[in-house]
Amino acid sequence: MLTVLGVKIVQLVTDDSDAARCPSCATVSTSGKDWVLTRPRDLPCGGEFAVVQWRKRRWRCRTVDCVRQSFTEQVAQVPAGMRTTTRLRAALAVAVEDGRDQSEVAAAYRVSWPTVQRAVVALGAVELVEPEPTTVLGMDETRFGRPRWLPDGVHDDGRVRWVRTDPWETGFVDITGDQALLGQVDGRTSAEGTNRLIKQV
Ligand SMILES: [Zn+2]
Structure with a gap:
């Protein structure tokens, strides 16, 4: 962890072997292409927010008939295309479910209001299943x-x-x-x- 101008910076790489698995053909790649730096938003740690810098590998898919030529690694906490961690999105949705105002939750976790809204919708899709038949x-x-x-x-x-x-x-x-x-x-x-x-x- 670094501290630059009072801001804590956490630099990460993943050792999850599944991160190199091609999302199209599920073959694990060993052919690295390049690196990209992303900054997924995460929960505060000990009440303090840190800037998370995740150095992600971009892999080539060498499977002959795979439609995907390259892909960027992903892990369960940060699925492809997500700019927030899974645990942060869960915390945002649960906070709103507990009755907190969406704008207040957005400010408390330093994310935008639409980010909170998307987290609430995602949790609702999981929790709000079709009702059972009713007699009356x-x-x-x-x-x-x-x-x-x-x-x-x-x-x-x-x-x-x-x-x-x-x-x-x-x-x-x-x-x-x-x-x-x-x-x-x-x-x-x-x-x-x-x-x-x-x-x-
Ligand atoms: Zn593939």
């Missing part, structure tokens, strides 16, 4: 704001067209089972509810 389905309508008039395009004669929004949501609840809220959709018309019901239940 309940529907709740909830209004979550006041009706408003909003501009919705322009008429041919140049006048602005307005639409009235009436923001309702319909929730589907497992009344006799223990699954609680199964899903929630915008609107409260039978068409909106039925369409989603067919997809979800």
Whole structure:
């Protein structure tokens, strides 16, 4: 670890033999091409943030019929194309799941708001599985704001067209089972509810 102008810098290379495995044909390469330097964001250590510099190897794939000529190594903590570590993304998502504000989490971990949002979506895709069938389905309508008039395009004669929004949501609840809220959709018309019901239940 180096400290430059008060900033801790951690320099890494990986010794994971799978890092040199071609993502297309799964052959482990021994033909190094060059190096690239990346800076994946990571969790703070002991309350302190450090700049992580990962020197990654770029490998050639020598398999004759492989479509990939070269690839950059990847490890489970930093999959290809990711600029954050897996453990950082997990911590961001869990923080929001615990009720913390997304902007506050972004500031606390020194990442952007969209980075937090992507982490939340990724965790949701893992945790929010399809619900089990239910014996008795309940529907709740909830209004979550006041009706408003909003501009919705322009008429041919140049006048602005307005639409009235009436923001309702319909929730589907497992009344006799223990699954609680199964899903929630915008609107409260039978068409909106039925369409989603067919997809979800
Ligand atoms: Zn290959």
